[in-house]
Amino acid sequence: xxxxxxxxxxxxxxxxxxxxxxxxxxxxxxxxxxxxxxxxxxxxxxxxxxxxxxxxxxxxxxxxxxxxxxxxxxxxxxxxxxxxxxxxxxxxxxxxxxxxxxxxxxxxxxxxxxxxxxxxxxxxxxxxxxxxxxxxxxxxxxxxxxxxxxxxxxxxxxxxxxxxxxxxxxxxxxxxxxxxxxxxxxxxxxxxxxxxxxxxxxxxxxxxxxxxxxxxxxxxxxxxxxxxxxxxxxxxxxxxxxxxxxxxxxxxxxxxxxxxxxxxxxxxxxx
Amino acid sequence: xxxxxxxxxxxxxxxxxxxxxxxxxxxxxxxxxxxxxxxxxxxxxxxxxxxxxxxxxxxxxxxxxxxxxxxxxxxxxxxxxxxxxxxxxxxxxxxxxxxxxxxxxxxxxxxxxxxxxxxxxxxxxxxxxxxxxxxxxxxxxxxxxxxxxxxxxxxxxxxxxxxxxxxxxxxxxxxxxxxxxxxxxxxxxxxxxxxxxxxxxxxxxxxxxxxxxxxxxxxxxxxxxxxxxxx
Amino acid sequence: xxxxxxxxxxxxxxxxxxxxxxxxxxxxxxxxxxxxxxxxxxxxxxxxxxxxxxxxxxxxxxxxxxxxxxxxxxxxxxxxxxxxxxxxxxxxxxxxxxxxxxxxxxxxxxxxxxxxxxxxxxxxxxxxxxxxxxxxxxxxxxxxxxxxxxxxxxxxxxxxxxxxxxxxxxxxxxxxxxxxxxxxxxxxxxxxxxxxxxxxxxxxxxxxxxxxxxxxxxxxxxxxxxxxxxxxxxxxxxxxxxxxxxxxxxxxxxxxxxxxxxxxxxxxxxxxxxxxxxxxxxxxxx
Numbered sequence: 001x002x003x004x005x006x007x008x009x010x011x012x013x014x015x016x017x018x019x020x021x022x023x024x025x026x027x028x029x030x031x032x033x034x035x036x037x038x039x040x041x042x043x044x045x046x047x048x049x050x051x052x053x054x055x056x057x058x059x060x061x062x063x064x065x066x067x068x069x070x071x072x073x074x075x076x077x078x079x080x081x082x083x084x085x086x087x088x089x090x091x092x093x094x095x096x097x098x099x100x101x102x103x104x105x106x107x108x109x110x111x112x113x114x115x116x117x118x119x120x121x122x123x124x125x126x127x128x129x130x131x132x133x134x135x136x137x138x139x140x141x142x143x144x145x146x147x148x149x150x151x152x153x154x155x156x157x158x159x160x161x162x163x164x165x166x167x168x169x170x171x172x173x174x175x176x177x178x179x180x181x182x183x184x185x186x187x188x189x190x191x192x193x194x195x196x197x198x199x200x201x202x203x204x205x206x207x208x209x210x211x212x213x214x215x216x217x218x219x220x221x222x223x224x225x226x227x228x229x230x231x232x233x234x235x236x237x238x239x240x241x242x243x244x245x246x247x248x249x250x251x252x253x254x255x256x257x258x259x260x261x262x263x264x265x266x267x268x269x270x271x
Numbered sequence: 272x273x274x275x276x277x278x279x280x281x282x283x284x285x286x287x288x289x290x291x292x293x294x295x296x297x298x299x300x301x302x303x304x305x306x307x308x309x310x311x312x313x314x315x316x317x318x319x320x321x322x323x324x325x326x327x328x329x330x331x332x333x334x335x336x337x338x339x340x341x342x343x344x345x346x347x348x349x350x351x352x353x354x355x356x357x358x359x360x361x362x363x364x365x366x367x368x369x370x371x372x373x374x375x376x377x378x379x380x381x382x383x384x385x386x387x388x389x390x391x392x393x394x395x396x397x398x399x400x401x402x403x404x405x406x407x408x409x410x411x412x413x414x415x416x417x418x419x420x421x422x423x424x425x426x427x428x429x430x431x432x433x434x435x436x437x438x439x440x441x442x443x444x445x446x447x448x449x450x451x452x453x454x455x456x457x458x459x460x461x462x463x464x465x466x467x468x469x470x471x472x473x474x475x476x477x478x479x480x481x482x483x484x485x486x487x488x489x490x491x492x493x494x495x496x497x498x499x500x501x502x
Numbered sequence: 503x504x505x506x507x508x509x510x511x512x513x514x515x516x517x518x519x520x521x522x523x524x525x526x527x528x529x530x531x532x533x534x535x536x537x538x539x540x541x542x543x544x545x546x547x548x549x550x551x552x553x554x555x556x557x558x559x560x561x562x563x564x565x566x567x568x569x570x571x572x573x574x575x576x577x578x579x580x581x582x583x584x585x586x587x588x589x590x591x592x593x594x595x596x597x598x599x600x601x602x603x604x605x606x607x608x609x610x611x612x613x614x615x616x617x618x619x620x621x622x623x624x625x626x627x628x629x630x631x632x633x634x635x636x637x638x639x640x641x642x643x644x645x646x647x648x649x650x651x652x653x654x655x656x657x658x659x660x661x662x663x664x665x666x667x668x669x670x671x672x673x674x675x676x677x678x679x680x681x682x683x684x685x686x687x688x689x690x691x692x693x694x695x696x697x698x699x700x701x702x703x704x705x706x707x708x709x710x711x712x713x714x715x716x717x718x719x720x721x722x723x724x725x726x727x728x729x730x731x732x733x734x735x736x737x738x739x740x741x742x743x744x745x746x747x748x749x750x751x752x753x754x755x756x757x758x759x760x761x762x763x764x765x766x767x768x769x770x771x772x773x774x775x776x777x778x779x780x781x782x783x784x785x786x787x788x
Contacts, residue, residue: 019423019426020421020423021426023421024429028434028437031433031437032437035437035438035451039441066440067433067436067437070429070436071429074425074433075425075426077425077428078425169288170424170425171333172287172288172291174428175296178432178435179299181436182436186440190309192307273610274605277605280602283594342589344590345589346583346587347589347603347606349552350581350583351578351603351606352575352578352579352607358606493552493554497554
């Protein structure tokens with residue numbers, strides 16, 4: 001087995017066995033059902049739900065991803081620094097395994113394990129909707145939304161959650177991360193300068209607008225593109241499918257840069 | 272009264288997040304207010320009070336979520352005649368005391384400069400302190416209890432941040448019904464029913480008391496603490 | 503301080519019994535506790551220290567019932583405890599760490615506390631490093647800090663779990679002498695895998711296996727258990743398969759094996775005088 005494969009496998013197993021990886025999203029979903037009840041009820045109400053299955057499951061994706069990504073980032077925040085804390089780092093560093101391959105395995109392994117409850121929740125609701133609405137196409141759209149919105153966004157979050165606690169305590173990262181998530185995804189650009197609706201929008205504004213033609217449940221919202229008078233509009237060109245792919249690529253490049261930065265910092269401290 | 276030296280050691284144990292979190296929260300709030308391009312003092316005042324009601328409690332909540340677990344000397348703590356739960360309460364008091372000092376300083380500045388009154392729902396300078404106190408204790412109680420039950424600062428912190436975010440994202444639906452409205456953290460700056468404000472603040476304080484008591488009962492079972500955290 | 507244990511059982515989640523109906527009396531003085539890994543030694547020590555609650559049975563330490571909160575606190579007031587896996591606060595210096603633990607033990611008077619911390623740093627030969635952060639301490643130095651914190655409040659009961667792990671031979675000898683001198687009218691419960699440490703310090707010893715007491719007596723009685731069961735075999739062929747090999751020493755004419763076995767492991771085997779380690783192995787092999 002390659003170093004990458006072994007690291008991925010064992011990091012996945014260690015993370016997926018953590019009780020809090022399951023308990024935290026479960027509690028958040030319970031709260032979501034209680035608080036955002038009407039939003040979910042609408043999904044199963046023929047009079048209230050979106051007319052086409054694509055809009056329904058993409059709207060669900062935005063809600064589930066927007067909410068559960070916060071816990072996802074918080075749960076991953078100590079995974080990179082953990083090896084040093086548990087004093088296993090010297091053992092791993094003494095092996096001939098490449099640190100880069102180990103980090104990549106850790107990144108994808110722990111990320112995948114922490115994403116499982118999110119995927120279970122999303123596909124669970126999407127399947128229930130598909131059955132209730134008699135719209136099997138919804139499952140296809142759900143898969144597409146997962147690939148184009150969840151996966152790049154979660155990879156982006158996971159990279160920063162692993163790397164940033166190298167320079168600050170993990171709890172402080174959690175505080176700042178939730179602030180960033182609100183600011184960089186939800187705050188309207190006409191209130192303050194924000195990365196929301198730009199090409200660097202982890203909630204996936206460009207893929208939502210250009211690949212899924214999603215404009216909110218009622219078709220009135222826009223999720224990407226310029227806002228008159230807002231700052232940073234140069235990062236908000238009018239959405240096109242090509243720009244949607246560029247937005248996904250930018251998120252992945254930033255994720256890779258964050259990981260490389262974390263790795264370089266650790267290597268420098270070891271010297 | 273135990274010697275001040277003991278408190279000094281507990282201050283060191285509470286960590287950098289407890290120390291840096293509240294001032295960073297205030298700084299971000301002020302930065303957001305300065306960046307606000309919308310005209311009118313009311314919006315700016317709302318953002319400034321929002322820093323007190325939203326950002327400071329979040330910092331305190333995540334800090335309190337990190338108090339249980341990862342104490343390297345927990346076995347020595349558990350065999351000393353000073354009950355570990357007393358030590359944890361001391362650390363929580365340090366976290367909340369510092370948070371309160373920063374919050375009161377900010378509130379004082381807002382009151383003196385007149386920004387406090389420019390938000391119509393600010394409830395005066397005395398009772399209005401519940402603007403930050405109630406959500407701070409509510410989220411801190413939640414974090415402390417989650418830390419005790421989950422024994423994972425990561426899990427407990429993730430829960431606190433998620434609960435905070437869910438109330439931000441679904442501010443309207445969170446306040447549709449009565450129990451939700453009384454447990455809504457941001458009733459001063461995003462409250463849907465102004466008449467419920469006092470009841471809301473008192474409910475949050477009550478919920479905090481219940482959660483802290485629950486955490487102390489759970490922490491009393493010392494065996495759980497040496498089982499190791501949920502790594 | 504006398505410890506009386508009767509019918510002590512501890513079951514962990516999943517039904518694993520770490521202690522299974524243990525009856526044991528520990529008198530004042532040095533008392534050794536031996537047993538393989540997983541025999542229940544650490545669980546027993548944690549129960550005595552008030553960290554772990556028994557599933558059933560009774561434990562009285564100096565007349566205090568540790569089933570009650572008041573009893574546990576009373577024991578902890580007179581307890582010194584060195585856990586097997588000692589954790590410290592890496593950002594504190596050795597002096598600060600000891601000062602903090604002294605405060606937790608209720609030593610509120612600053613002058614007394616400082617004097618006691620200074621004395622103990624001297625005892626464990628750390629005065630020179632007292633103001634260095636624990637982060638940079640070696641395993642042995644940390645262990646010495648652990649020993650010092652256990653002795654802080656002049657305890658009547660000292661529970662030490664693998665105290666000499668990580669110490670160099672000189673430190674080990676110094677520490678076990680210190681323990682013996684310290685014991686006097688106090689009780690010191692010493693758990694270790696290093697049988698020699700028990701032989702050099704304890705008069706009485708207990709051996710645990712699978713949560714049960716399989717031996718309780720003096721060190722001499724434990725040694726006598728191997729009388730007529732210890733053999734020496736010199737061979738240039740394969741090691742004898744009968745019995746437990748205690749040691750293998752290369753010789754000019756082959757390898758000299760020391761073996762504990764009820765019967766001679768080979769025709770050329772000759773009986774030798776047993777030691778404490780042989781006695782322990784003989785008890786374990788029963």
